[in-house]
Amino acid sequence: MLTTKDQVVREIALASLGEAIRGRIKQAPTSDEIARYLSGDCTGVFLGPSGTGTSVWSYARNAARRQRERLKVRWRWCEKKGEMAVECNGKGGAGKGGGLVIVPPRARSQIIYRLRVAGQNYYLDSLLSKKDQGKVYALASVDRASNHFLRNGSFTRFADWRFVHRARLDVLPLNGARRWGDQQDTRCRRCGYTNETLSHVLNNCGPHMVAITKRHDATVQRIVKNAKLPGEIILNKSAPEADAGCSLLRPDIVIRDERSKTVTIIDVAIPFENGLDAFRVAKEHKLQKYQPIADSLQEKGYKVYLKAFILGALGTWDRDNWAVIKHLPIGKRYAGLMMKLMVFDTIRWSRDIYVEHVSGQRQYS
Structure with missing residues (x-):
């Protein structure tokens, strides 16, 4: 109402706002005092009880005060431009971007979008700032494949759906993950x-370990x-033709x-998503371990x-896996399906391992 193109509506709204502020401070407000009132300022002339009834302006003031911490929302009067x-x-979440954003009257169509983004950024930063949360999502947010099931639950059991979100937030009840109460015995109940x-x-x-291996x-x-590569496929055995010193290495x-004199060595690792470096460390370990064979x-x-x-x-899917799939080579169309099935298999097995751990009941045949 304060920034509408209709001059009559704008003047009525401004007069109504001025009356609401005058009833509180007992004098005609300045433009700066109007901005402070709408921002929920409770200092100076606005100190103490309002003494006036509620109105659309008091609702706007209270809303700004409630969202001050989350959205950093504040009204500003620009003397140079003569506008509110x-x-x-406007920070881009998790430390990206920078600073505050000012929405002038000419960009009034952007205000809802900007407030929504500010709210999203606040909750994202709050989540990622927790030392025991955000570790998984630091990796899961890198590639869309890690979250392909979120919207439609494709290839995912209801039990897996209930498990994976709590697991990724690390809020599953375990002895070593208590957030309140006395930290008594944190030892593993199985080993x-x-x-x-x-x-x-x-x-x-x-x-x-049997389920982890499966x-x-x-x-x-x-x-x-x-x-689809031609040649002999050897699973979990030492590579033929390699030196005797490599006999204990079993990729x-x-x-x-033999026709093209090529050897492809691929070793699979399923580390826990313990921060951004988890995948890098796992890859470096595997490559270093099998480099003597190469x-x-x-x-x-x-x-x-x-x-x-x-x-x-x-x-969580490592985007470097696409290079391995391309080398094998696996058709692009089926590669997407295979990726989804691999993600599903991993979540399913992890859920079964966890449930068996806390219940003592075998979850697989």
């Missing part, structure tokens, strides 16, 4: 490890089933083609392709 503008948080966290349960707890093998089988997948085969005249295939324990 609205200021709010006695000192800290029962979700990372320990899904990746390191001894009684679940989760890993599900991804290996998907890759092997759809690989998940080796594809050897060096040995290259000395014997083979062309070697060595890569790590990474999936997070909570269904």
Whole structure:
């Protein structure tokens, strides 16, 4: 109403606002005092009870005061331009972008959008600032494949849907993840490890190693089933033709083609999404571990392709996997479906591991 093109409506609104402020401060308000009133200022002439009834202006004032912390919303009077503008948080969430944004009357159509974005940024920053949250989403937000099931739940059981969101926020009830009450015994209820966290349960707890291995093998089988490279496929064995010193190294997948003298070595890892470096560390470990095989085969005249295939324990997809899929090569159309199935398999196995951990009931045959 204060910025409408209709001059009559604008003048009536301004007069009504002036009367509401005059009833509180007992004098005609200045333009700066109008801005302070609408911003919810409670200092100076606005100190103390209002003493006036409610109106659309008092509602606007109270709304601005309530959202001051979240949206940084404030009314400003620009003396130079002679206009009233609205200021709010324009920061692009999680430390991106910068500062406040000012919405002048000529951009009044943008105000709802700007307030909505300011609210989203506030809650996003609040989530990511928690030390035990945001770790998974730092990786899950990198590639859309990690969240393909969010809108329609495709390839996902209801049980998995209920599990994965709480797991990614790290709010599942475990001895090492209590947020209130007395921190008594944080040991793992199955193996006695000192800290029962979700990372320990899904990746390191001894009684679940069979299920953890089956989760890993599900991804290996998907890759092997759809690989189109010519040659002999060797699973979980030492690479033929490699030096004797490499006999103890057993990569998940080796594809050897004697006609073209090429060897493809792919090893699958399913680390827990413990921050942005989790995938990088897992890849570096795999590449360093199997580099002696690659060096040995290259000395014997083979062309070697060595890569790590990474999936997070909570269904996070590493975008570098697309390069592996392209090399195999797997058709683009089916690659998208295979990606969804791999994400689903991983979440399903992780859910079963967790439920078996807390209930003691076997979740797989």
